[in-house]
Amino acid sequence: xxxxxxxxxxxxxxxxxxxxxxxxxxxxxxxxxxxxxxxxxxxxxxxxxxxxxxxxxxxxxxxxxxxxxxxxxxxxxxxxxxxxxxxxxxxxxxxxxxxxxxxxxxxxxxxxxxxxxxxxxxxxxxxxxxxxxxxxxxxxxx
Numbered sequence: 172x173x174x175x176x177x178x179x180x181x182x183x184x185x186x187x188x189x190x191x192x193x194x195x196x197x198x199x200x201x202x203x204x205x206x207x208x209x210x211x212x213x214x215x216x217x218x219x220x221x222x223x224x225x226x227x228x229x230x231x232x233x234x235x236x237x238x239x240x241x242x243x244x245x246x247x248x249x250x251x252x253x254x255x256x257x258x259x260x261x262x263x264x265x266x267x268x269x270x271x272x273x274x275x276x277x278x279x280x281x282x283x284x285x286x287x288x289x290x291x292x293x294x295x296x297x298x299x300x301x302x303x304x305x306x307x308x309x310x311x312x313x
Contacts, residue, residue, distance in 0.1 A: 175297040176209065176219035177286055178234070178260070187221050187231040191262045195237055198294075199245040199257040206294040210256050211240045218313075219260065220297065220305065222286070228272040233311060234260040266309035280304050 213236045221232040238259035246255045275281050285295035
């Protein structure tokens with residue numbers, strides 16, 4: 172049984188279309204300890220929603236974790252090295268109907284979702300119940 176996640180990207184920096192074009196992409200640049208720990212918890216075969224933040228504010232696709240945590244190649248060398256990590260993600264499919272932040276906030280079935288509770292966190296867990304409900308809203312069938 173996979174675990175479920177949500178990863179955020181600003182579409183003007185890295186978009187769903189770029190993820191699809193690149194097929195497999197390292198998820199780099201995470202510099203928050205809680206988000207880093209979430210990356211470290213990801214396992215092969217886990218699934219994540221791809222969320223466009225700032226512009227669009229909607230879940231637009233699903234990616235699969237295809238390489239577990241490894242040292243982030245975008246990390247700047249320095250006197251106090253941190254253990255920042257990256258994972259590799261592969262595009263699975265777009266959501267036929269993107270699910271907006273407004274929809275998520277207004278849906279009682281999604282109360283307590285990390286996207287709202289921890290709104291600044293770029294990598295967050297999604298419960299199986301929230302995953303299934305968002306898949307239904309977005310018309311996504313695995």
